[in-house]
């Protein structure tokens with residue numbers, strides 16, 4: 271993990287519920303908080319924002335202490351330099367969009383006004399009243415307003431939940447662009463696995479007020495012990511690759527997983543040398559003990575079996591984690607295939623890859 275941005279060690283009781291969380295989040299990219307309804311996601315976010323006080327513990331952002339119960343430190347939300355976007359856009363109904371955006375904007379954020387407005391595609395809305403905006407437009411204005419407070423951290427509590435499918439995709443696209451272009455870490459609450467897969471770099475899994483897991487998205491998604499909690503996520507691997515070249519005649523792009531392993535995918539418009547992320551569904555990875563000489567599988571990668579684990583909720587299947595050099599690849603096999611292949615840890619195999627998709631980032 272990169273150096274830590276946000277450190278949280280808090281206890282908070284609410285009725286019969288207790289949040290007891292100890293977490294360090296990276297200082298860049300998107301950290302998703304995931305968990306069932308009532309697991310404590312919003313409670314945690316409110317403690318970070320300063321909307322609630324912890325019963326015990328501390329919250330620090332970079333070198334700044336935001337809350338610390340032993341010393342009685344508690345910065346109010348306005349002094350935390352944290353932008354918050356809620357499920358429902360919260361705009362002043364009697365101010366035009368421009369005024370909503372500039373309300374409370376510190377002088378140092380002024381030079382960024384035009385760029386943020388452009389990034390969010392809200393130039394044409396500046397003279398409108400909030401009541402005339404669609405849900406997606408209003409949410410984009412809310413995000414703009416949060417960014418124009420010049421925050422060091424952006425918190426988003428299910429910002430897409432009030433939107434329909436197409437609007438959701440559109441806003442997701444804006445948020446992705448923003449995360450790439452504006453170098454502010456984001457803590458993003460969602461219980462939608464597809465949304466998290468599209469946006470998050472880091473994943474925190476909460477259950478009953480506790481932190482079950484916190485780590486790089488691809489590492490947490492590999493954890494077989496979390497199969498029940500992560501059931502909604504398509505079992506898949508994320509592979510970092512670089513573009514080696516394009517074969518225009520055959521319509522193929524060659525990618526390098528590392529110095530030894532290559533993949534070919536349908537022509538993909540990205541410059542040679544650029545780095546991309548691939549998503550490979552576990553069910554689209556088959557295994558062979560020897561490299562097959564004739565197969566229509568274009569993509570065969572040498573790999574080593576790292577772990578073979580039964581799936582807690584599926585008596586017929588096992589999950590195989592393969593090491594591809596430094597990276598890992600998941601495969602789902604039937605128990606019968608596992609026995610026929612005699613798979614064991616440390617064994618050399620060939621992974622046959624049926625499909626890959628480019629991650630949206």
Ligand SMILES: Nc1ncnc2c1ncn2[C@@H]1O[C@H](COP(=O)(O)OP(=O)(O)OP(=O)(O)O)[C@@H](O)[C@H]1O
Nearest residue numbers: 284285286287305306307308309310311312313314
């Ligand atoms: N003011 C309150 N008084 C008593 N209990 C509360 C209060 N606010 C929240 N809770 C309880 O705290 C628990 C955690 O709530 P929280 O809103 O953090 O969950 P969540 O993970 O964000 O859920 P959701 O996905 O439904 O938004 C829930 O059991 C909730 O009922």
